[in-house]
Structures are given as structure tokens and as C-alpha cells.
Amino acid sequence: MFFDLKNNTQTEYLKITQSKRLGNGIFQRNDIFIDKSELLLFRNAIDKVIDYLKLKTVSQNESYPSESHSIEVRRKENGYAYERWDEEADALLGRLFNEGHSIHELSEMFERSVGAIRSRLKVIGKL
Numbered sequence: 001m002f003f004d005l006k007n008n009t010q011t012e013y014l015k016i017t018q019s020k021r022l023g024n025g026i027f028q029r030n031d032i033f034i035d036k037s038e039l040l041l042f043r044n045a046i047d048k049v050i051d052y053l054k055l056k057t058v059s060q061n062e063s064y065p066s067e068s069h070s071i072e073v074r075r076k077e078n079g080y081a082y083e084r085w086d087e088e089a090d091a092l093l094g095r096l097f098n099e100g101h102s103i104h105e106l107s108e109m110f111e112r113s114v115g116a117i118r119s120r121l122k123v124i125g126k127l
Contacts, residue, residue, distance in 0.1 A: 012036040079111035090124050093117070097126050 002017045016032040034042050074081040085093075089110070096106060103121070107114045121127040 078113050094124050
């Protein structure tokens with residue numbers, strides 16, 4: 001998601017762009033334009049959503065979780081997140097992919113994220 005403050009001869013506005021990969025190198029791009037006169041209304045609406053969803057925001061005096069904390073959290077979801085791949089795992093991954101296992105199945109088998117599996121398949125020349 002990208003946020004750009006734009007200025008043309010008539011007005012200033014915020015442009016929010018979201019790109020989503022659909023597959024095969026195809027992306028879907030969605031843009032939202034918010035006029036300067038509507039920014040405070042937009043901010044209030046976002047604040048209400050954050051409150052409703054009980055999301056914890058980071059104040060200016062706080063910082064985001066450290067990278068090690070982030071890795072710990074990711075390893076709870078995917079046991080081998082950020083672990084090095086070895087030749088044996090590469091060979092097994094390639095063989096299972098060739099046998100027709102989906103990336104989601106491989107993700108569960110290897111306890112790694114879908115993105116990690118896809119990335120490794122590219123590295124070993126399978127995608």
C-alpha cells in the first residue's frame with residue numbers, strides 16, 4: 001500500500017494505491033483519491049475502525065517490535081521461518097513440487113510461509 005500526497009493546480013489530495021498480485025506477473029491496482037477537504041473526515045473514520053477492531057497503534061514514543069521478536073512470532077506460525085535451506089530440503093521441495101503438490105501443501109509440509117516456498121522454488125529453478 002502506498003500513500004502519496006499530490007498537488008495539482010486546483011487542489012491537494014491524498015492518493016492511496018494498493019497493488020495485489022493476481023498471479024503470472026499480473027497485478028491488480030486500486031487507487032483511492034481523498035481531497036484535502038475530506039482528509040479529517042477520512043482520519044476520523046479510520047480512527048473509529050481502529051477503535052472498533054481494538055488494534056494497538058504505535059505512538060511516536062514507542063517503536064515497532066524488534067526484528068528478533070518478529071522472527072519469534074513468525075516461527076510460531078511457521079516453525080522454520082528464516083531458517084537456512086539445505087541441499088536435502090531443496091531436493092525434497094523440488095521433487096514434491098514436481099509430483100504435483102501445491103505451494104500451500106508444501107508450505108504446511110515444510111512449516112514455512114507460502115511466500116518462502118514460492119521464493120525457494122524460484123531459487124531452485126522450479127518457477
